[in-house]
Amino acid sequence: MEQEETIQKSADEIHESLRDCLPMDELYFEFIKFREEILKKIDNFEERETLLESLKAFLSLRLKSKEYPNFFKKKLKTEYYGFKVLVNLIGLSGEQCKNIIFNHSTLDVNFSESKVANNEDINTAFADLLMNGYEDAELKELVDGDQILLECFNLKKINGLVDLLDNSELLNNAIRMAYKGRLSGKKGYHTEQQIIGELIINMGYTYESGIIDFLIDYYNPTQHDQDRNPKVDLIIPDKQNPKILIESSYQLSTGSSQTRKGDSYTAINNAVKKYNDENDENLIFINFVDGAGWKQRGKVQINRLMDNADYVVNYDNLDNLINIVKHYMD
DSSP states (O other): OHHHHSSSOOOOHHHHHHSSSSHHHHHHHHHHHHHHHHHHHHTTTTSSSSSSEEEEHTTTBOOOSSSOOOGGGOOOSSSSSHHHHHHTTTOEEEEEEEEEEEEEETEEEEEEEEHHOHHHHHHHHHHHHHGGGGGOOHHHHHHTTOOHHHGOOOOGGGSSEEEEEEEEEEEHHHHHHHHHHHHHHHHHHHHHIIIHHHHHHHHOOOEEEEEEGGGGSSSSSSOOOOOOOOOOEEEOOSSSOOEEEEEEEEOOOOHHHHHHHHHHHHHHHHHHHHHHHTTTTOOOEEEEEEEEEEEEEEEEHHHHHHSSSEEEGGGGGHHHHHHHHHHOOE
């Protein structure tokens, strides 16, 4: 159809118009407010009589505000920021605690921040380990003698938590690092819901996210699953009567996740084509891609995406997305 061909930009045009970063002022403003509240609470934190008691109290610090939906884990009403900030201040990560440190016999292999904050035994044991773990034989064995990691567990040398909390730059950086992964993940969600989703709503259409049940028979079997039927980011107008599927990928860096996304897009595109052929339907699949990660992958990757979708669009070509949606929905 001639109109369809004129809607799609070329691979060169798509690649040249990719942005390194997308505007997300609302998300960044929310994070700044979230960080400021944590900093305020830390500024009001009172040292206890002993370092052990101070560590225990700090590990229990939490937020229950509902003003920061993007920075609270789903279904959780409490954010245990004390643990996150403290481990980042001393050079640890949550993953190291979960995968290595909490295998210590005094702790709990079923790691959770809420247990550190609320379970008296675990709270005390972890605080003690932070102070004295450098000389702990079991911890040395767990980290296989990693001296650099062990240095994180030598807080008995400090005079009090004030030694760690007085440096505002280090504290700010610790909060950034503590929530870096969550903020990064929310950038993708923001692209999907606030940039593309709001555009769809403002056009007067509806959308849903999730799995399209009737497509399950059209996915090729995989090594890991009998059928591959991934969640689709935006389904217009709904999962029962879909006309347009949109997958969104905002990547700030290159990585293996792009290969997995490319494989997923291929699977969706093949299933859609098979469904259309066997049912005389015209379900449309669109890829929205942007960010420095896709830009660095080059035109070859853009061509691959275009081979496995009806259309590829990005932020600077949202007018094309509007035309495509109108074309198939009106």
